[in-house]
Amino acid sequence: MQNLIRSEREARGWTQAVLAEHLEVSRQTVVALETGKYDPSLPLAFRIAHVFDKPIEVLFTPALTS
Amino acid sequence: MTSDLDSGGESPTERRRRRSFRVRLWVGTGCYLLASFALFEWGHATSPWRVVWAVLPLLFMVWVIVVIVLRVRRLDEYQVKLLFPGLAVGFTVAMFAAVTLGTLSGAGFDVPNAGWPVALIGIVAWEFTNLVTGASKA
Numbered sequence: 394m395q396n397l398i399r400s401e402r403e404a405r406g407w408t409q410a411v412l413a414e415h416l417e418v419s420r421q422t423v424v425a426l427e428t429g430k431y432d433p434s435l436p437l438a439f440r441i442a443h444v445f446d447k448p449i450e451v452l453f454t455p456a457l458t459s
Numbered sequence: 460m461t462s463d464l465d466s467g468g469e470s471p472t473e474r475r476r477r478r479s480f481r482v483r484l485w486v487g488t489g490c491y492l493l494a495s496f497a498l499f500e501w502g503h504a505t506s507p508w509r510v511v512w513a514v515l516p517l518l519f520m521v522w523v524i525v526v527i528v529l530r531v532r533r534l535d536e537y538q539v540k541l542l543f544p545g546l547a548v549g550f551t552v553a554m555f556a557a558v559t560l561g562t563l564s565g566a567g568f569d570v571p572n573a574g575w576p577v578a579l580i581g582i583v584a585w586e587f588t589n590l591v592t593g594a595s596k597a
Contacts, residue, residue: 414470418535431537 396453399427401445415444429456476533483526491519541594548588553581 402412402423409427413420416437425431426441433441442449469477494516501512534542557577564570588594 410468410470410473414472417472419473419538420469422535422537425537431540434536437536 394432394453395429395456396426397447398423398441398445398452401447401452402427412444416440476530480526480530484523487519487523487526491516491523494519541592544592545585545588545594549581549585552584553577556580 398412402409407415409420409423413423416423417440418437422431426433438449438453442452445452468474494512498512498516501509531539531542557573560570560573560577564573
């Protein structure tokens with residue numbers, strides 16, 4: 394799954410630690426989410442959408458397969 | 460691509476939780492070591508008090524277990540995902556070691572202090588798996 398977490402975070406001028414604080418997760422988890430190493434659960438995806446005030450389907454899109 | 464915003468270390472909540480966990484863990488471990496010293500120093504007497512010395516270290520181990528359980532409950536979903544393989548492998552290897560030692564003991568071999576090798580083998584397997592999966596950086 395692809396996501397816009399990094400661009401949305403940077404657009405707000407937040408560090409990964411600040412986003413981690415907003416989401417109540419570790420910074421390591423934010424790194425894993427941004428790099429696509431980890432796809433969030435539905436509750437966490439909703440929290441991310443709430444923090445960025447964007448719909449889930451805007452933030453997360455299916456990965457393009459070759 | 461990286462940016463300045465990628466730095467920042469742990470969040471304040473993360474740092475506070477990690478420090479609190481370490482302090483509680485080391486207090487419990489320190490008390491356990493002191494109680495173990497008392498056990499080896501005075502626990503071999505024939506007086507009824509030896510039961511107290513024998514049980515005292517276990518109380519501090521219970522404290523350590525509670526501290527670890529509280530820490531695990533506060534982990535987020537990705538950290539739990541990272542932690543699970545190490546725990547599963549460590550537990551499986553420890554159980555295998557326990558059964559192996561039990562079988563050897565049943566066959567008449569002398570297996571002294573059998574609990575300690577089981578604990579040590581389980582911890583080594585746990586840490587090795589953490590290294591392989593990258594969970595040790597968590």
